[in-house]
Amino acid sequence: MEAVRNVSEDLRAGAARHSDRSAVHRPGQRSGVVTFGELDARCDAIAHGLADLGLAPGDRTLVFVPPSAELVCLTHALFRIGAVPVLIDPGMGRKSLLACIEKTAPRALIGVPRSQLARHLYRGAFTSVELAVSVGAPSLGGVLLRDVERRGRRSGAYPIHPQGVDDIAAVLFTSGSTGPPKGVVATQGVFRAQLDALKELYALKPGEVDAACFPLFALFDATLGMTTVFPPVHPSRPARADPAAVHRVIEESGATFSFGSPAIWRRVLAWARAKGQRFSTLTRITIAGAPVPPELLCGLHELLPAGGDVHTPYGATEALPVSSLAASELAGSLRQRVETGEGTCVGRPAPGIELALVPVGDAPIDEWSADLRLEPGQAGEICVRGPAVTPSYLFDPAATKLAKIPFEEAGRTGFWHRMGDVGRLDEEGRLWLLGRKSHRLETGRGLLFPVPLENAFNICRDVHRTALVGVGPPGAERPHLVVEPEPGAKREHVEAALHARAQELEQAERVEGFLFHKSFPVDVRHNAKIHRRELKRWAEERVR
Amino acid sequence: MTALATPPKEDPEASLAPLRSEYPFDSHFLDLPGARLHYVDEGPRRNEAVLFLHGNPTWSFAWRHAIRALSPVHRCVAPDHVGCGLSSKREDYPHHLAQHVANIEALVAHLGLERLTLVLHDWGGAIGMGFARRHPEQVARLVFLNTAAFPSERMPFRIALCRVPVFGRLAVRRLNAFARAATYMAVERPLTSLAKRGYLLPYRDFASRVGVSAFVEDIPMTPDHPSRHELEAIAAALPSFRDRPALVLWGLRDWCFTPAFLDEWRRILPDAQVRTFMDAGHYLFEDEREAVVLELERFLTPTEG
Numbered sequence: 062m063e064a065v066r067n068v069s070e071d072l073r074a075g076a077a078r079h080s081d082r083s084a085v086h087r088p089g090q091r092s093g094v095v096t097f098g099e100l101d102a103r104c105d106a107i108a109h110g111l112a113d114l115g116l117a118p119g120d121r122t123l124v125f126v127p128p129s130a131e132l133v134c135l136t137h138a139l140f141r142i143g144a145v146p147v148l149i150d151p152g153m154g155r156k157s158l159l160a161c162i163e164k165t166a167p168r169a170l171i172g173v174p175r176s177q178l179a180r181h182l183y184r185g186a187f188t189s190v191e192l193a194v195s196v197g198a199p200s201l202g203g204v205l206l207r208d209v210e211r212r213g214r215r216s217g218a219y220p221i222h223p224q225g226v227d228d229i230a231a232v233l234f235t236s237g238s239t240g241p242p243k244g245v246v247a248t249q250g251v252f253r254a255q256l257d258a259l260k261e262l263y264a265l266k267p268g269e270v271d272a273a274c275f276p277l278f279a280l281f282d283a284t285l286g287m288t289t290v291f292p293p294v295h296p297s298r299p300a301r302a303d304p305a306a307v308h309r310v311i312e313e314s315g316a317t318f319s320f321g322s323p324a325i326w327r328r329v330l331a332w333a334r335a336k337g338q339r340f341s342t343l344t345r346i347t348i349a350g351a352p353v354p355p356e357l358l359c360g361l362h363e364l365l366p367a368g369g370d371v372h373t374p375y376g377a378t379e380a381l382p383v384s385s386l387a388a389s390e391l392a393g394s395l396r397q398r399v400e401t402g403e404g405t406c407v408g409r410p411a412p413g414i415e416l417a418l419v420p421v422g423d424a425p426i427d428e429w430s431a432d433l434r435l436e437p438g439q440a441g442e443i444c445v446r447g448p449a450v451t452p453s454y455l456f457d458p459a460a461t462k463l464a465k466i467p468f469e470e471a472g473r474t475g476f477w478h479r480m481g482d483v484g485r486l487d488e489e490g491r492l493w494l495l496g497r498k499s500h501r502l503e504t505g506r507g508l509l510f511p512v513p514l515e516n517a518f519n520i521c522r523d524v525h526r527t528a529l530v531g532v533g534p535p536g537a538e539r540p541h542l543v544v545e546p547e548p549g550a551k552r553e554h555v556e557a558a559l560h561a562r563a564q565e566l567e568q569a570e571r572v573e574g575f576l577f578h579k580s581f582p583v584d585v586r587h588n589a590k591i592h593r594r595e596l597k598r599w600a601e602e603r604v605r
Numbered sequence: 606m607t608a609l610a611t612p613p614k615e616d617p618e619a620s621l622a623p624l625r626s627e628y629p630f631d632s633h634f635l636d637l638p639g640a641r642l643h644y645v646d647e648g649p650r651r652n653e654a655v656l657f658l659h660g661n662p663t664w665s666f667a668w669r670h671a672i673r674a675l676s677p678v679h680r681c682v683a684p685d686h687v688g689c690g691l692s693s694k695r696e697d698y699p700h701h702l703a704q705h706v707a708n709i710e711a712l713v714a715h716l717g718l719e720r721l722t723l724v725l726h727d728w729g730g731a732i733g734m735g736f737a738r739r740h741p742e743q744v745a746r747l748v749f750l751n752t753a754a755f756p757s758e759r760m761p762f763r764i765a766l767c768r769v770p771v772f773g774r775l776a777v778r779r780l781n782a783f784a785r786a787a788t789y790m791a792v793e794r795p796l797t798s799l800a801k802r803g804y805l806l807p808y809r810d811f812a813s814r815v816g817v818s819a820f821v822e823d824i825p826m827t828p829d830h831p832s833r834h835e836l837e838a839i840a841a842a843l844p845s846f847r848d849r850p851a852l853v854l855w856g857l858r859d860w861c862f863t864p865a866f867l868d869e870w871r872r873i874l875p876d877a878q879v880r881t882f883m884d885a886g887h888y889l890f891e892d893e894r895e896a897v898v899l900e901l902e903r904f905l906t907p908t909e910g
Contacts, residue, residue, distance in 0.1 A: 081793060083883035086857070093864060094857055094883050270883075288883060313881045315896070341903075 075286035076101035107138035109213025118143030125172030128276030143222030152297035226250035244455035254448035274321025300324035304332035322350035351589035362388035375407035402517035404493035429468035502531035523550035643691035644684035648676035657683035660727020661820035664690025688816020700819030706735035755840035791887035851877035856885030
């Protein structure tokens with residue numbers, strides 16, 4: 062198997078060059094600043110300590126530690142051993158969480174006292190755990206991370222485990238908005254390719270300061286030689302972040318880059334406009350996690366100093382980045398095309414990514430063939446391949462089979478990953494999203510995808526958001542646009558605006574009616590992903 | 606003015622020769638009762654100026670990068686407090702906060718300055734705000750760098766050690782413990798040999814270290830300290846400067862003026878712009894010289910619209 066540099070080698074090399082540079086800083090905390098030299102030494106000490114306790118290459122290790130210098134150290138310590146960190150988004154709810162843990166069969170658990178408590182309360186899910194390490198306060202029988210680190214402190218540099226491209230580097234469980242969470246298997250090769258793509262797309266350079274509104278980006282920062290500053294954003298409640306505090310941390314730290322979800326940036330934009338505030342050092346904002354409306358992208362662009370840009374990568378945990386769009390690109394006619402119902406433009410393919418569109422369907426595709434590929438301009442499910450695309454789901458062959466299409470071409474074997482999104486490529490090679498595959502409407506006149514129409518109506522005055530749902534059984538679904546008005550908006554005004562907009566849009570004739578909903582059912586986490594099935598049921602009760 | 610002041614032992618011009626490439630400023634002297642105050646005065650002769658006040662154990666040398674960058678546009682005035690730098694050093698001088706404040710008043714009056722931007726570092730914060738309290742109408746803007754102008758119960762152990770009556774005074778004066786230690790403990794990147802030489806230049810012998818030692822002893826930690834009353838009066842006046850544009854620049858790796866002091870500034874001056882430097886310590890104008898100068902320039906240049 063082809064060898065690849067373990068990503069933790071990068072952290073070590075960076076620390077050797079700039080040992081005294083700040084690596085992680087949490088404003089307002091006493092411990093303040095951690096340098097790259099300290100970070101690297103801590104990684105080695107923890108790696109030695111864990112290896113002494115018997116942790117071995119390949120051991121899956123649950124990590125429940127909030128984003129911090131500690132999390133960076135732990136993750137890299139595991140990389141150095143060749144053990145596999147398993148990161149589970151705690152925002153998914155207890156039942157899903159326990160199911161994920163049980164499915165993973167981890168050998169070790171490293172986590173805050175709360176996770177240790179869970180290990181005792183829900184023993185069933187944790188039966189495979191042989192080694193428990195407690196982070197922070199001592200609790201319930203786990204070894205203390207502090208002691209593990211102390212044990213390894215005098216042992217010097219840990220011999221970093223050599224890795225092959227296809228060796229599993231980490232398992233990531235994210236809360237999928239549809240279906241049970243699946244463990245995405247990331248290999249060393251995937252991480253390497255992701256780092257390269259992000260570096261190239263956003264011109265990331267060592268020595269830059271990242272205000273990590275998406276705190277897990279700290280793991281990339283450390284590897285790229287960038288300094289992470291943590292703004293006060295709760296990892297599982299980003300929509301509640303205090304925009305003034307986020308702005309302050311960015312300004313005070315002189316951050317040049319920031320990565321965060323639309324929920325955070327929407328708040329920051331509204332606050333900055335109200336207060337007449339701008340950014341003075343920030344030159345790149347990257348927004349991901351949910352669709353980003355042009356208004357947000359362009360609005361933030363105006364807050365940046367000259368030459369700054371706002372980017373939104375398209376992708377998923379399984380493949381990121383697939384493509385990327387900059388506000389500067391969107392500024393012209395592109396924005397108008399989004400707002401008149403062509404879909405959501407997500408830009409051109411990212412470095413190393415190859416795109417194909419295939420017919421929409423829910424069944425597995427056993428084998429790739431050239432005739433699956435749709436003609437340019439046609440709408441279909443987005444498929445991607447390339448070194449940054451993850452190969453499988455952990456212990457889930459059914460899900461893997463559903464999402465991957467194996468190919469054999471000129472002696473090369475591999476797979477295409479199905480994104481579950483429907484899109485279209487334009488003449489200039491830009492990708493346009495039309496909606497999730499599972500959100501499609503099967504009407505009597507064929508398939509209808511929700512995003513183009515929603516974009517076109519979302520810009521109406523007093524409209525907060527919209528969702529296109531089908532009333533009736535698949536094959537005879539009647540499209541209705543459910544509208545959530547801005548709080549306090551007058552119903553007549555909204556109706557008038559919607560009808561006026563409908564007159565301007567050709568596709569609007571397919572909408573059979575408008576329905577008003579006070580507050581969409583959405584995910585708690587981002588306050589962005591709409592629970593469509595629930596909304597469809599709600600609409601069906603109304604229309605009947 | 607009297608001519609009582611003892612002239613520096615050596616000709617300052619000669620001792621400055623090796624520093625000239627970085628500190629190419631003319632030396633000016635103001636004779637004060639019992640002392641001679643050395644100061645730098647660069648840039649256009651106007652009654653509006655940027656007044657730089659150093660702390661302990663530094664001198665106007667600390668401001669050399671800022672002065673060189675700003676003086677083409679702004680008048681830059683930077684005195685050495687009595688007992689420091691090239692100002693006179695005498696055993697019997699009252700090295701107290703109120704005296705240093707009075708000296709600054711004399712300098713400002715002598716130069717006929719009417720509108721000032723105060724740039725304050727370390728103990729210069731208390732001296733500068735002591736001046737501001739008495740002449741608020743002359744203070745247009747404020748810049749604070751790792752400083753305080755309020756009493757604090759926190760004194761770092763290493764400074765406390767210097768205050769142990771006999772050991773402290775001897776260590777500071779015999780061994781130059783304070784100034785020498787500061788050349789490595791206050792910076793996060795090693796100083797160039799020229800910069801190190803510059804910082805230590807005025808403090809080469811026992812007699813010359815009187816000011817450094819006196820400054821350390823003048824930190825009013827207890828309520829009965831002679832400067833405590835002055836410092837409390839200064840602190841009480843701070844909120845009245847909330848309406849002035851203020852900039853706080855802070856090296857986060859300062860074991861003396863820790864981020865707790867920064868938080869106190871935020872509380873006192875909630876509208877101040879704050880810029881922190883993660884890679885810098887107490888001598889942030891050395892660790893982050895470009896960034897500090899850039900921030901000063903940005904702050905001093907009025908923005909359009």
